[in-house]
Amino acid sequence: MPTSAALSQQLLVLTAEQLSVPPPQLVPDASLGDDLGLDSLAAIEWGMSIEDTFGISLPEDTMEHVKTYGDVEELVQRLAAKAQA
Amino acid sequence: MRLPAVPRRVVVTGLGVVSPAGIGLEAFWKGLQAPAPLRRERTVEDFDPSMWLSGKEARHLDRFTHLAIAAAQLALDDCGDRPAVDPGRAGVQLGTGIGGVGTLEAQVTVLAARGPGRVSPFTIPMVMPNAGAAAVSLRHGFRGPSETLTTACAAGTHSVAAGARMVADGRCDLVLAGGAESSMTPTTVAAFTVMTALSKTGLSRPFDTGRDGFCIAEGAAVLVLEERGAALERGVRIYGEILGAASTCDAHHMTAPSPDGSGAAACMRLALTDAELKSGDICAVNAHGTSTPLNDAAEAAAVAAVFGPGEVPVTSIKGVTGHGLGAAGALEAASVLLSFVHRMLPPTMGTTEVDPALNIDVVLEPRAFEPGPTISNSFGFGGHNGSLIIGPA
Numbered sequence: 001m002p003t004s005a006a007l008s009q010q011l012l013v014l015t016a017e018q019l020s021v022p023p024p025q026l027v028p029d030a031s032l033g034d035d036l037g038l039d040s041l042a043a044i045e046w047g048m049s050i051e052d053t054f055g056i057s058l059p060e061d062t063m064e065h066v067k068t069y070g071d072v073e074e075l076v077q078r079l080a081a082k083a084q085a
Numbered sequence: 086m087r088l089p090a091v092p093r094r095v096v097v098t099g100l101g102v103v104s105p106a107g108i109g110l111e112a113f114w115k116g117l118q119a120p121a122p123l124r125r126e127r128t129v130e131d132f133d134p135s136m137w138l139s140g141k142e143a144r145h146l147d148r149f150t151h152l153a154i155a156a157a158q159l160a161l162d163d164c165g166d167r168p169a170v171d172p173g174r175a176g177v178q179l180g181t182g183i184g185g186v187g188t189l190e191a192q193v194t195v196l197a198a199r200g201p202g203r204v205s206p207f208t209i210p211m212v213m214p215n216a217g218a219a220a221v222s223l224r225h226g227f228r229g230p231s232e233t234l235t236t237a238c239a240a241g242t243h244s245v246a247a248g249a250r251m252v253a254d255g256r257c258d259l260v261l262a263g264g265a266e267s268s269m270t271p272t273t274v275a276a277f278t279v280m281t282a283l284s285k286t287g288l289s290r291p292f293d294t295g296r297d298g299f300c301i302a303e304g305a306a307v308l309v310l311e312e313r314g315a316a317l318e319r320g321v322r323i324y325g326e327i328l329g330a331a332s333t334c335d336a337h338h339m340t341a342p343s344p345d346g347s348g349a350a351a352c353m354r355l356a357l358t359d360a361e362l363k364s365g366d367i368c369a370v371n372a373h374g375t376s377t378p379l380n381d382a383a384e385a386a387a388v389a390a391v392f393g394p395g396e397v398p399v400t401s402i403k404g405v406t407g408h409g410l411g412a413a414g415a416l417e418a419a420s421v422l423l424s425f426v427h428r429m430l431p432p433t434m435g436t437t438e439v440d441p442a443l444n445i446d447v448v449l450e451p452r453a454f455e456p457g458p459t460i461s462n463s464f465g466f467g468g469h470n471g472s473l474i475i476g477p478a
Binding site: 019020040041042044045048052 | 139140141145202203205206207210
């Protein structure tokens with residue numbers, strides 16, 4: 001499993017490519033909808049990539065609880081650590 | 086239903102073409118006179134989606150929609166200053182034969198390999214046949230009717246006709262009309278092959294003695310249709326006028342045409358009535374001319390019956406373009422309008438020896454042409470017939 005920093009970097013690269021946004025825009029405060037232009041279908045696709053890349057399973061109600069890129073990063077870190085434990 | 090007291094005249098002010106014969110009008114027209122390639126599957130090889138779409142858009146749209154967006158953009162760029170129309174009166178009629186079947190086929194393999202949870206959430210909006218029309222409306226903010234007719238290989242012609250009616254009946258002031266197709270997948274090619282529709286030799290040669298099936302192709306073409314008075318007021322170039330159209334069904338067989346061409350003949354006669362023209366007024370036929378034994382024989386019989394044996398020059402561009410299925414009729418309408426510009430009928434490339442059983446005058450070399458009313462035919466599996474009569478400005 002990647003270290004926490006490596007995971008963050010991997011998530012950044014994956015997200016920049018998948019959402020077609022420049023990496024500097026992927027700051028913790030970036031709003032998923034307003035800043036990153038995420039819609040419901042793109043969110044599902046992004047979620048699949050995250051699950052496949054990090055070997056985790058995102059809860060079905062994830063989108064109800066995450067509002068910013070930082071929220072997603074934190075969730076992925078937490079689930080990856082749990083999977084590793 | 087409310088109908089206008091006097092139908093409005095409909096003219097073509099812009100053309101956009103993306104075809105194996107060329108992208109853009111200049112390349113396309115030149116391509117129509119180039120030797121027919123020896124290739125059974127004809128892709129638009131130099132099409133680069135990144136010229137028309139962001140990476141994200143391209144990933145979330147099927148290739149047939151990529152081609153549609155490019156053709157629509159080329160057509161709008163070609164129509165002079167963008168006409169100032171109410172977005173609610175701007176429409177799209179974009180036909181396709183099979184829609185986003187390439188995306189569906191790719192997702193079938195995902196389903197088999199990785200299970201239902203990994204099928205792309207974009208599958209349905211990419212596969213649906215109306216995705217092309219929707220994407221064009223979305224991009225240009227057109228809020229009038231946005232529709233997709235799917236009548237197999239007649240869809241392009243039917244869509245231009247339907248788009249013209251939206252202008253003629255006063256519903257729209259501007260319509261982007263045409264067709265788009267990119268459905269050469271391993272499964273569709275295998276399916277067309279086993280039904281013996283595709284050429285074994287890879288040589289498309291409409292009306293030739295040795296014709297042995299069609300060469301499947303992708304492509305898109307879009308026409309900008311406007312009310313004539315508004316176009317004249319704008320002072321823009323008018324390529325021609327949509328004079329009339331018709332649609333019939335053979336009701337004979339799911340894939341084979343009526344051998345005597347009676348369904349096609351009925352369609353052409355109705356189009357003449359719609360255009361208020363007589364058969365003798367027609368100066369040229371842009372044939373469906375697929376290069377299949379059955380289509381070409383039935384179409385030749387129909388043309389001979391309606392216009393008289395050998396009375397009117399007949400050309401098919403499918404020697405070069407291949408058969409773009411739902412895009413074909415729109416590509417051929419563009420070819421008719423370009424034949425007015427260049428005062429020349431493009432030849433039926435690939436054809437060297439016209440089948441003597443066919444009583445028609447097949448254009449084999451570029452032929453000087455005094456622009457006049459021209460009929461363009463399309464026929465689709467299902468027995469769908471479409472004829473469009475286009476006149477010079």
